[in-house]
Amino acid sequence: MSKTPDVNVDDVLEVLGAESQKHARGTREWNALETAAFCLLYVQHLGKLKDFAQYFQERLDPNFKIKVERDFVTRDEAESWLKSGDAEDGMQIRIDGKGFLVVRLPGRLTLLNNPLPEELGTDDSED
Numbered sequence: 001m002s003k004t005p006d007v008n009v010d011d012v013l014e015v016l017g018a019e020s021q022k023h024a025r026g027t028r029e030w031n032a033l034e035t036a037a038f039c040l041l042y043v044q045h046l047g048k049l050k051d052f053a054q055y056f057q058e059r060l061d062p063n064f065k066i067k068v069e070r071d072f073v074t075r076d077e078a079e080s081w082l083k084s085g086d087a088e089d090g091m092q093i094r095i096d097g098k099g100f101l102v103v104r105l106p107g108r109l110t111l112l113n114n115p116l117p118e119e120l121g122t123d124d125s126e127d
Contacts, residue, residue, distance in 0.1 A: 007053045009044050013037055066117060068094050075111075082109050092116075 016037045023029040043052045058064055069091040072078040078095050081087055082102070089104040092114065099116035102109055 007040075007049050007056070009040060009049070012040055016040075066092055066099075068092050068099075068116070070094070072096070078111060082111070 016033050020030050020033040020037075023033070043049060070078075070081065070093045072081065072093065072095045075095055078093060078100070087102045087109050089102055089109065091102040093100050093102065093111070094116065095111075097119075099114045099119060100111040101114035103112045
């Protein structure tokens, strides 16, 4: 993997701002660009730009593979596992062939649909 790239927040925000001007305020596109800008600002606010840059570079690496932590036959089985205390925020799991991400919400963990590469027509997962 190559060197972790720098994330130039000002450049990214400038591009997002220019693109947002091409769309009417409140449209789906404008809202998506605004959200992207705030996501980047939030990462910067938390002091996590270096971590984000590393995450970004890992995803650009052609050798990157998504690691599926657990396989479940049913959603109920996965939900029981969530409640067992063994699940951790950020874990990728598979339920009946479909990808899900464990996400921490206030006071609990939940599952978020997160399609695996094989669901999207690529095969970049690691079983």
